[in-house]
Amino acid sequence: MKFLPLAAASLLFATLAHSAPQDDQYVLGPDSQVKEGVPQGKVTQMPAWTNSKIYPGTTRDWWIYVPAQYKAEQPANVMVFCDGGGFVKADGQFRVPVVFDNLIAKGEMPVTIGIFINPGAFPATNPKEKPRSNRSFEYDSLGDVHARFLIEEILPEVSKTYKLTSDPEGRAICGNSSGGICAFTVAWERPDAFRKVVSHIGSFTNIRGGYVYPALVRKSEKKPLKVFLQDGKNDLDNQFGNWPLANQDMAASLKFAGYDFQFVLGEGTHSGKQGGAILPDTLRWLWKK
Amino acid sequence: MKRTLISLCLLSTSLFAKDVSLQDYISNDQPWKEVASGYVFTDGLCCDAAGNLFFTDVKGGKGIYKLDADTGKVDLFLDNLPGISGLQIGTDGRFYACHNKEQRIIAITMKGEVEVLLTGVKCNDLVVSKAGNLYFTETPTQRIHLITKDKKHIVADEGHVVKPNGITISADEGTLAVSEYGGKHVWTWRIEADGTLTGGAPYMTMWLPVGKESAAGDGATTEVNGSYFVTTELGVQIFDVTGRLSGIIAKPDPLGKVVSVEFAGKDHDILYVAGGEKIYGRKVKVKGYFGR
Numbered sequence: 365m366k367f368l369p370l371a372a373a374s375l376l377f378a379t380l381a382h383s384a385p386q387d388d389q390y391v392l393g394p395d396s397q398v399k400e401g402v403p404q405g406k407v408t409q410m411p412a413w414t415n416s417k418i419y420p421g422t423t424r425d426w427w428i429y430v431p432a433q434y435k436a437e438q439p440a441n442v443m444v445f446c447d448g449g450g451f452v453k454a455d456g457q458f459r460v461p462v463v464f465d466n467l468i469a470k471g472e473m474p475v476t477i478g479i480f481i482n483p484g485a486f487p488a489t490n491p492k493e494k495p496r497s498n499r500s501f502e503y504d505s506l507g508d509v510h511a512r513f514l515i516e517e518i519l520p521e522v523s524k525t526y527k528l529t530s531d532p533e534g535r536a537i538c539g540n541s542s543g544g545i546c547a548f549t550v551a552w553e554r555p556d557a558f559r560k561v562v563s564h565i566g567s568f569t570n571i572r573g574g575y576v577y578p579a580l581v582r583k584s585e586k587k588p589l590k591v592f593l594q595d596g597k598n599d600l601d602n603q604f605g606n607w608p609l610a611n612q613d614m615a616a617s618l619k620f621a622g623y624d625f626q627f628v629l630g631e632g633t634h635s636g637k638q639g640g641a642i643l644p645d646t647l648r649w650l651w652k653k
Numbered sequence: 654m655k656r657t658l659i660s661l662c663l664l665s666t667s668l669f670a671k672d673v674s675l676q677d678y679i680s681n682d683q684p685w686k687e688v689a690s691g692y693v694f695t696d697g698l699c700c701d702a703a704g705n706l707f708f709t710d711v712k713g714g715k716g717i718y719k720l721d722a723d724t725g726k727v728d729l730f731l732d733n734l735p736g737i738s739g740l741q742i743g744t745d746g747r748f749y750a751c752h753n754k755e756q757r758i759i760a761i762t763m764k765g766e767v768e769v770l771l772t773g774v775k776c777n778d779l780v781v782s783k784a785g786n787l788y789f790t791e792t793p794t795q796r797i798h799l800i801t802k803d804k805k806h807i808v809a810d811e812g813h814v815v816k817p818n819g820i821t822i823s824a825d826e827g828t829l830a831v832s833e834y835g836g837k838h839v840w841t842w843r844i845e846a847d848g849t850l851t852g853g854a855p856y857m858t859m860w861l862p863v864g865k866e867s868a869a870g871d872g873a874t875t876e877v878n879g880s881y882f883v884t885t886e887l888g889v890q891i892f893d894v895t896g897r898l899s900g901i902i903a904k905p906d907p908l909g910k911v912v913s914v915e916f917a918g919k920d921h922d923i924l925y926v927a928g929g930e931k932i933y934g935r936k937v938k939v940k941g942y943f944g945r
Contacts, residue, residue: 419852419854420851420852420853420854421843421851421852422852486827486828486843486852487843488825488827489827489843489844489845489846490827490846492825493825493826493827494825494827496823496827496828496841496843496894497894497895498854498856499895500895500896500897501854501856501895501896504897505858571897572858572897572898573858600672602672602674603672603673603674603675603899603900604672604897
């Protein structure tokens, strides 16, 4: 392959512009559209999180969605979204606030506060530099660091303003790709704090050792997690691994170990389109008691 | 590969690296070739703008050796400087060196005039930024030192990196990277405007030899697009700008070591390694960051 000079280091990509034909069959349904008469929750962009003790030196953007039905006296469920900036976008592939509005209004999911948080970046010291992304370090690493970041830094900050449930069954975490394995890692490490996982096109491959999960799931005492996995048959096959195989391996392991899980294997590529299209169904399943 | 590139376009506003695998860095038909031999323990690889490679023989040599980019011949370039373990040419055209044998950091003109910058340090390897800040590793004390452009000495980090050894800087000079000789990580820090280091983290994880807890991370350098090349017991490990291990280039001699790495040659596209008694080189598909 020719080395693409400008594309080289790190890029800002908008997803929708590049969708592959295998992904085009996945379109947003009615539950992902704003509906008249449905109460709309409020999305607030929070001041950038710059004082992380767990990831010192990083800065990150984040947003909070509070449903219209939220009442201060009633603790709300929580759902965290890795790479939150993509999930919260009103015209994005997922449109989580819209889906939440519709499902909460119909009683198909509980009153849930959404926390949409981007990975950290080290800001550049001068205009010639680029910020250094901490995403792979935060998301692809195994261990409890990211769980602690959410539990010790972000949830307490949100709890200053909103009443969040302390019941781990009422706490979910969702992500795509490296954010997908991150969501799993957070719940795997801290089932006392998060018990619901949604992973789209999850990187259960060897970026930073995550390929061990299928083996670990089989051999570890079952944890009280509910796990949703989605991948596409045309997802990545590269130096880190093969995404469809890795996700099938995860699903087989979750089945073997007796987990409450669901696995959807579509035709798509490394894209969020299918995950976005089926998100309302995913959430109905995830929050069903 | 193109499909992978496009499909990497993910779902958020965060920064992504391109998925680059080993085949995008090296050619199978351009294997390692021995380019110099007869030394005891080669080290300190660095290059100049013309692509000449400089190196030392830290245990047996006389000074700084030069592999000429035009002729391919090796000569003793500067005599009477035995025991240098880390070397780089600064923007002022002088060598900067970890004079390990004398436990000092020195600057050396191309004619051999020495200026002593710091003494009493068990220095191992160094990097000099374009801003004029010099960073070096002191392996036994677990310290990363900084000598600022106005020659102020600061201990920039201490006690985090297990046997800090190889050191390099990102292609935008905003990040410092240091390999662990006694662990499995390559640490990074953000370089502040005054040269000090913040936000240290074990950003890259080196692949370990089976049955070992240490990767024996050693010399490090930077490719022009920002990936890092680190010598280890298993070979030269390549990390992309987001710290993900992309591939491992095999050692020239499976039973030997690789302890220092640098790009040189007229187009800065020959990867050289110091492998014990010998220096090896191979043409690669990417170019080095330093000396250009």
